Amino acid sequence: MNKPNLAVEFAGIKMKNPVMTASGTCGYGRELNRIFPLERLGGISVKGTTLEPRLGNNMPRIAETPAGLLNCVGLQNPGAVKVTQKELPWVVQHDLAVIVNIAGGAVEDYGKVAAMVSNVQGVAALEVNISCPNVSAGGMAHGAKPETAAAVVKEVRQNTNLPMIVKLSPNVTNIVEIAKAVEKAGADAVSLINTLLGMEIDIESRSPLLGNKVGGLSGPAVHPVAVRMVWQVAQAVKIPIIGMGGIMTAEDALQFMMAGATAIAIGSGTMVDPMTPIKVIEGLEEWLIKEGIADIKQIIGAALPGKL
Amino acid sequence: MNLENARVLENKEVKPNFRKLKLYSPKVAAEAKAGQFLMIKPTVVNDPFLGRPMAIYDSDKTLGIIEILFMIKGRGTKLLAEVKVDDALPVIAPLGNGFKITETDKNVVCIAGGVGMAPIYSLIKELHNKDISNNIIVGARTEAMLLGLDKLADLCMAVDIYTDDGSFGSKGLATMGLENILKEQKIDRVYCCGSMIMMKNVAKITALYGIPCQVSLEERMGCGIGICMGCVCGHKKEDGSHGLARVCYEGPVFDAEEVIWHE
Numbered sequence: 001m002n003k004p005n006l007a008v009e010f011a012g013i014k015m016k017n018p019v020m021t022a023s024g025t026c027g028y029g030r031e032l033n034r035i036f037p038l039e040r041l042g043g044i045s046v047k048g049t050t051l052e053p054r055l056g057n058n059m060p061r062i063a064e065t066p067a068g069l070l071n072c073v074g075l076q077n078p079g080a081v082k083v084t085q086k087e088l089p090w091v092v093q094h095d096l097a098v099i100v101n102i103a104g105g106a107v108e109d110y111g112k113v114a115a116m117v118s119n120v121q122g123v124a125a126l127e128v129n130i131s132c133p134n135v136s137a138g139g140m141a142h143g144a145k146p147e148t149a150a151a152v153v154k155e156v157r158q159n160t161n162l163p164m165i166v167k168l169s170p171n172v173t174n175i176v177e178i179a180k181a182v183e184k185a186g187a188d189a190v191s192l193i194n195t196l197l198g199m200e201i202d203i204e205s206r207s208p209l210l211g212n213k214v215g216g217l218s219g220p221a222v223h224p225v226a227v228r229m230v231w232q233v234a235q236a237v238k239i240p241i242i243g244m245g246g247i248m249t250a251e252d253a254l255q256f257m258m259a260g261a262t263a264i265a266i267g268s269g270t271m272v273d274p275m276t277p278i279k280v281i282e283g284l285e286e287w288l289i290k291e292g293i294a295d296i297k298q299i300i301g302a303a304l305p306g307k308l
Numbered sequence: 309m310n311l312e313n314a315r316v317l318e319n320k321e322v323k324p325n326f327r328k329l330k331l332y333s334p335k336v337a338a339e340a341k342a343g344q345f346l347m348i349k350p351t352v353v354n355d356p357f358l359g360r361p362m363a364i365y366d367s368d369k370t371l372g373i374i375e376i377l378f379m380i381k382g383r384g385t386k387l388l389a390e391v392k393v394d395d396a397l398p399v400i401a402p403l404g405n406g407f408k409i410t411e412t413d414k415n416v417v418c419i420a421g422g423v424g425m426a427p428i429y430s431l432i433k434e435l436h437n438k439d440i441s442n443n444i445i446v447g448a449r450t451e452a453m454l455l456g457l458d459k460l461a462d463l464c465m466a467v468d469i470y471t472d473d474g475s476f477g478s479k480g481l482a483t484m485g486l487e488n489i490l491k492e493q494k495i496d497r498v499y500c501c502g503s504m505i506m507m508k509n510v511a512k513i514t515a516l517y518g519i520p521c522q523v524s525l526e527e528r529m530g531c532g533i534g535i536c537m538g539c540v541c542g543h544k545k546e547d548g549s550h551g552l553a554r555v556c557y558e559g560p561v562f563d564a565e566e567v568i569w570h571e
Binding site for chain 1: 533
């Protein structure tokens with residue numbers, strides 16, 4: 001059979017395949033571009049950008065866990081001015097969907113960063129991070145309640161014409177309620193999940209290991225949690241979903257797409273083996289050929305109720 | 309940089325709790341420079357999840373062989389200690405920036421503390437090949453933690469040895485040896501890899517004598533390839549401002565004066 005079609009289009013974002021690298025695990029693409037041509041990816045979500053430069057949290061920032069890791073990097077980034085002047089102009093030269101993850105302390109900061117990023121030609125979309133577990137002000141606090149999440153989304157909406165993806169936190173009582181609230185407030189898509197709040201204790205020093213005490217759990221350990229959340233959110237909202245959480249293989253990615261995700265993102269998997277995103281793209285193609293499916297869009301939501 | 313499965317040729321105990329792995333990895337051996345490192349996993353499955361950063365201890369381009377030296381400390385190194393000959397270990401290497409050698413240097417000092425011998429031995433070999441005169445100081449807490457002396461003996465290099473408890477060589481710290489040399493000889497450059505406290509003190513002494521110094525930092529790493537920001541150190545930029553640098557990507561070797569040391 002002919003090569004299957006891997007391209008997806010959602011919320012005005014076009015991707016040659018549904019595979020992205022997740023924010024915070026690919027910088028602005030420069031390092032990965034030394035390992036494989038960045039253009040192979042459907043998209044990249046660059047490191048979370050804040051209005052002012054951030055140094056992030058103290059070391060240690062990484063703790064290995066069973067089937068995953070905890071991190072407490074804490075949104076280290078050079079700030080919106082440098083990112084828009086130095087980093088984004090480089091990455092947008094490449095033929096892939098460049099999505100800029102933005103984060104903030106105050107709600108107004110999100111609006112300011114959104115406006116600055118929107119002035120850079122070639123950016124495909126914004127990903128609004130209301131779910132970082134590693135910053136004390138803002139971050140996850142915004143995403144914890146439907147009202148505060150909606151407030152950030154409204155602020156960003158007023159400051160950009162770009163498609164707006166809202167990245168949701170799993171550290172909430174009911175992620176469906178948050179997804180519905182951001183949809184209503186004007187989000188064009190949602191991405192989920194951000195990391196799960198966790199802790200590792202160093203039994204030698206009898207104290208939390210990480211510099212920020214707590215950190216975000218990612219990797220295969222969170223995969224079933226993330227798939228479940230995508231599946232629930234997909235039944236509650238009409239906007240498209242980017243699914244992520246512990247994807248190491250094409251099979252892991254397919255689970256997200258069958259749960260209702262239009263695209264997927266890889267994070268920890270790239271850290272462990274930088275070729276993981278490429279292996280997933282190739283694996284998806286092989287799987288479609290094996291199954292005799294001409295277009296990957298046919299499997300989106302295949303596992304949702306009423307689809308069987 | 310290469311991603312390949314390196315074949316285990318030898319897994320040998322060099323001292324109690326310290327092992328050396330000899331790996332067949334021709335691409336890495338061809339590219340490796342002194343002070344660079346690799347990310348290595350004990351198995352092809354993702355358990356343990358993350359690779360472990362290890363300095364390249366020795367490399368042989370002709371035979372396609374590299375060596376690593378490590379202390380058995382946690383789960384990852386415990387599993388690495390158990391690998392068998394012919395096992396295939398996923399390796400990403402060579403990574404990071406190694407030591408910068410100045411060809412016009414006439415007389416330098418290399419200081420290795422404990423397992424810090426790994427990158428320093430590679431450097432010693434390279435300096436030896438370039439005929440740069442080298443004063444070698446090796447320090448360890450105790451005789452049982454002195455590493456690499458066999459390989460240095462093979463190079464016929466004289467070595468100044470210090471142990472904290474006096475169980476071998478002089479009793480005391482390697483920095484004492486450094487001060488003695490700096491008082492007596494004209495030294496162009498000092499290289500060091502050891503504990504953070506050793507490197508900090510070496511940085512202090514060399515700054516006092518106005519001698520350039522390079523240190524190879526060790527840090528807990530996530531990816532090893534510069535994408536996760538998990539292994540940063542305090543860093544003075546060229547313009548004097550303070551920021552952070554990735555140990556895996558801007559390092560692991562830094563000019564000592566660039567590093568902001570913890571008190």
